[in-house]
Amino acid sequence: MTSQQNQHQVVVVTGASGGIGRAVARAFGARHARVALLARGEAGLKAAADDVTRGGGTALEIPTDVADFIQVEAAAERAEKELGPIDVWINVAFTSVFAPFSEIEPDEFRRVTEVSYLGYVHGTMAALRRMKPRDRGTIVQVGSALAYRGIPLQSAYCGAKHAIQGFNEALRCELLHEGSHVRTTMVQMPAVNTPQFSWVRSKLPHHAQPVPPIYQPEVAARAVLHAADHPRRREYWVGGSTVGTLVANAVAPGILDRYLAKTGYKSQQTGADKTAGQPENLWAPADRTRDFGAHGEFDDQATPRSFQLWGSRHHGLLAAAGGGALAATALAVWRRARS
16 A cells, blocks of 8 residues: 555544554554544543554544444544545454453453444444445454454453454355455454453452463554455464464364363463452443553563564465464474373
């Protein structure tokens, strides 16, 4: 995409105030795009808008709870009125509860589902209402390896990501049937160093952490931008851990069940006790008065690059070697699970 096209590109990012959404907003701002920022927290939204503006883009802050379709529809209408026709809609916003399923209350599970699954449905509906009549536009669903592989302590989040996967596949089939030029694609993420581990509701005894290896949000953002520019691919996998997990789940899911039962509790917690009074974003934004930024607390453990992402973007060059590498990864995970 040329520099002039970037300046006229209109992008909507949900969950734009922190984490992957924040990194994605910055990246589009650096391309001088016009970016509508949807999130609940005023402080986080303002900081995200400042990031976009400093990068050379145009920012529009729209406080929005994606669980409410009326708010999402209003945000889409405002974005088009003030920025122009939406070219790209990126669904990122989510919340979660870290806890064994038996300790999650029905209203908590419902809230996670409304934000983390129905929020994507609402965003996609609002985008399609505008894109389909024009017969152009791209929707990017930010997913996770957990869209394929459930892990303990994240039943609500895994359920939402699995639901997004099925929903997006069904939608893609419908768009292909219609011969539509509107594209939808999904980006499956690895563990990412975002503020979620400091602000989601946690009932764990120790501080929550992403399962290593951990990647920086900028790795995720580069993948999202590439997917937005090349949406004909049905999905992208980011990080060697994502590839290994998905392949192992396809090859030996029962063994992986037992492996995660053994390791999944410890690997999602640090050795430190949970911080007293930790903010939560389940019912209200954690960044209403404080900006958390894109990065979480694990900068010292997170990597800023992913060879696998490069490989995914250049999959034609690696097709011959890819099959052997995936088989080797699956075998390694299987052997580790057996031991």
